[in-house]
Amino acid sequence: MLLSPVKIIETAAFDLDKPTLIEGLPGLGLVGTIAATYLVDKLKMEPLGYMVSEKFPPIAAIHNNIPLHPARMYKSKKYNMIVLLSEFIIPLNSVYPLSEAILDWAISKKVGKIVSLGGIVIRGEQDEVFGIASTPALVKELNANGIKTIKEGATTGVNGVLLAECASRNFPAVSLLAEAKPDYMDPKGAALVIEALKRIVGLDIDTTDLVKESVELEKKMTDVLTKARESGKHYKATGEEYGSMYG
Amino acid sequence: MLLSPVKIIETAAFDLDKPTLIEGLPGLGLVGTIAATYLVDKLKMEPLGYMVSEKFPPIAAIHNNIPLHPARMYKSKKYNMIVLLSEFIIPLNSVYPLSEAILDWAISKKVGKIVSLGGIVIRGEQDEVFGIASTPALVKELNANGIKTIKEGATTGVNGVLLAECASRNFPAVSLLAEAKPDYMDPKGAALVIEALKRIVGLDIDTTDLVKESVELEKKMTDVLTKARESGKHYKATGEEYGSMYG
Amino acid sequence: MLLSPVKIIETAAFDLDKPTLIEGLPGLGLVGTIAATYLVDKLKMEPLGYMVSEKFPPIAAIHNNIPLHPARMYKSKKYNMIVLLSEFIIPLNSVYPLSEAILDWAISKKVGKIVSLGGIVIRGEQDEVFGIASTPALVKELNANGIKTIKEGATTGVNGVLLAECASRNFPAVSLLAEAKPDYMDPKGAALVIEALKRIVGLDIDTTDLVKESVELEKKMTDVLTKARESGKHYKATGEEYGSMYG
Amino acid sequence: MLLSPVKIIETAAFDLDKPTLIEGLPGLGLVGTIAATYLVDKLKMEPLGYMVSEKFPPIAAIHNNIPLHPARMYKSKKYNMIVLLSEFIIPLNSVYPLSEAILDWAISKKVGKIVSLGGIVIRGEQDEVFGIASTPALVKELNANGIKTIKEGATTGVNGVLLAECASRNFPAVSLLAEAKPDYMDPKGAALVIEALKRIVGLDIDTTDLVKESVELEKKMTDVLTKARESGKHYKATGEEYGSMYG
């Protein structure tokens, strides 16, 4: 595909067999990141590695006393599953490189399927999850599981690029988009999307407490997201090539 | 010519013999894209490949449930023809690389002739298609088919660069420009340009229903075009290096 | 000198012996481009090649039904002369690369002398052409032919870079600058500069009709110049990374 | 990790054995730079080398009559310690390269531990220093020394990138952040952070005079910081590619 200035670095043994790669990047209502974080917590997933690039905001997330790269991966041997999440918005100039890095890595690791989680503008009641799939067989599978697929439209960002590329290569990829409120965080959307995920991937996870627990989650995520954004805004706002005094 | 950061990737066998390459890129009244899409639909053309570049908007078009690269190619063995179309405006910094990629690819594939479809500001009644050709012989051919050629002027974008380059190399290339309204979409212009195309390329296609059917077509194309534009605008408008919360 | 991302491509045999290279680039009153175009027309010069770069505006000029690269060269075996002209303003980031490409090419082709034509702000009546030369011998030659040389000052753009470089290498180069009005086009300045050129290069050309004929010429050049400028402005004005709908 | 356009150049012999690397970069209240400078002065540390990059402001600090690179390192054989400091804000595009250069260099030199000093917004009285550590063992060590660690949050800049990278590689790194006033300079914060440093690194240094002496220190640092900022602002403000007359 293209040149890749994004690197994926593994920090633990890869002991999975054709695993499913769940991708949760920030988007509408932060559905992807919330859902991914919830999966990592509840399924007690272990660190697997991280993504790094000069174009990413220079920031460490601190969770449970440990500094972490804000774009990283976890694994679960039990569920034969990987979760890839980011706590910052992927910058425009990193969308192609990250998409390529993920797909190249997934293929090299013999990932069986990519499922990305995200949000979509509410089209009525907030009770539905829409799907997009890279192959006609997967479209049928989604429909068979009661997930409406998007027939005509467009989807942007890492998910969009991955889907188009996977469709071209006949690689199985699915995007699940829960109706979400364009608020800061929409845990209800995250719960919806996890429930849809459960219909296509066998998972033992309860989402009834997600909304309640999300108060805690929101606290954890807010600081990283805000500082990631501000680290860019700050330098720009000062309008000075060499930053301001209180960088 | 130049360095090419645009890649053309084939996803199906190339079983054509000196085919005509029809190019339909967005422009005035979206004539090129509408006409190209209509040709693909009505002539039941098959996917041939796609173009990809880091400079293209990171987006997947979804048509008939399948995610697609928004710049792609179709083939018709019956008509010995290729249609190359884009559902997004070619960014300025991709005009040269895409032009070069198309021409290099066309030559390597022994394409017989390039015909690009587009729109031009209406110069009276909307009833005419103007032509530009890369060789005197093609100018005569256009005129013989009742298509007025532009004697003095200028033409920009991928079509312009391709025409100048083809003229320099004596490669047969034609640009057909239908009078079009600078509205969002002008299906009448698309119908005009297809009728002109029929006069120089033997095609069994009826355009009487194009304007009527274009309501459906417009629905399909609008979402991709809008999201392609917004994916760029969004990142800029936020004025933040690392995007806003709802990317 | 420097790296050259500008390419000069020859499309005809180079059958000249130490020819004079006349350079006519847009500048004050468009004197250079008008004069060069007039020379090409009246001396019935033949196409020799063109210059191309990703930094040039993506545009084809259409003259006499044929699409042309807007920066190109013509030759005259009779006058042992080359005319290099551009129908668009050389972008700032292309000034060095183009200057280098021209000089390297000129040296490799054993060009005997470079003469660039341009305009200068009127310093009284519009009746004078000022000269700059790269060697003391050429300064004398200009003075001997009644052309006042600029003793102290500065000159910018491709002409300036070429003159300084030629002076450093002792390569014969002359710049002729006719007093010109800073209007859109000043054919009188072009006539003045051609008359001065005739004094240092033997040419059989009558400029009495230039001003009269320039109405026609202006029509030919305006469309290219305007569209070249607008192709850049357009993309910028939209303020969108991926262009607007009517690109 | 990544490409490194920042170079670390040693100008003295490296005669230390698994030393501690203390890092003091400008940030809130300039705590890091003040504390680092104070350590260098009071511990009579010797020059060890400097960091240089085209992205750094082009400036020399002049201290005690000698021009110095504004980002540089000192060593103390007695304390087996290195101090790395910068007198200018690290530009955003240098955060990753500098972080990588520091960590690569530290590993190649067998540095035992990295301790970065900085400021944090006051959360009550200005009497506390918060810690972040790259390993659970170091978190315990900080807590055992009465330094509260940040359990959830985020930290940006060189410190953040270093901490996340060190945590991934299991390299011992600590960040000490003193509550500081977002004023031009907060020597009290610097004193606080040095006192915390003393609790984890054996140091014979008295900070009781730091606030008093900081008047002198401020004078020394102000000129460099101001000129570093202005060197960037100046060129931008003029809005001219080639600077203004009084550069």
Added chain:
Amino acid sequence: MLLSPVKIIETAAFDLDKPTLIEGLPGLGLVGTIAATYLVDKLKMEPLGYMVSEKFPPIAAIHNNIPLHPARMYKSKKYNMIVLLSEFIIPLNSVYPLSEAILDWAISKKVGKIVSLGGIVIRGEQDEVFGIASTPALVKELNANGIKTIKEGATTGVNGVLLAECASRNFPAVSLLAEAKPDYMDPKGAALVIEALKRIVGLDIDTTDLVKESVELEKKMTDVLTKARESGKHYKATGEEYGSMYG
């Protein structure tokens, strides 16, 4: 040090033995350029070479009928001296490359000492020249010659980078900064700095006429400086990628 996209090209034989390199770049009151130009004229120095870069303004200075690169060098065998001067403000992105090019060249040519001339804001009467030196021995030498050295402060631009680098490498370098008015040109500052220069370098030159003669000098320099600035401003102001009509 770093990559160097600035080239130094020699156009005459280098027949000097460990010469002193005098550097006069534009700055406060244009002291450096005026003083350097005056030295070249009065000491009848000969051309030695020039500096060129794509980042420099594309311009030729014309002096005494000859086009010249605006950044260039002269030599004097009699005084075993080189003068390096620029008639345009060094663009920010060229400060590091030019500094590196000068120092690398100076070392390769076995230059004995670098002395840069410049201006500094007046701190009382305009009667003093301040010095900065790269080594303690040179500080003493300056003081012994009655030149006060700057003990604490900062200095920016090519001089600053050169001084810090020379201090790191123990290469002898001196900066002489005359009190100057931030006006367009301050010949009095230039006279002051030449008088200081005479105290550390044996020179037979009279500055009593400098202020009087500077009217002539100002005329010579103004055109180049103005056009250099405008060549950048022009392209920017138009706000068009492809320049305006009267480039």
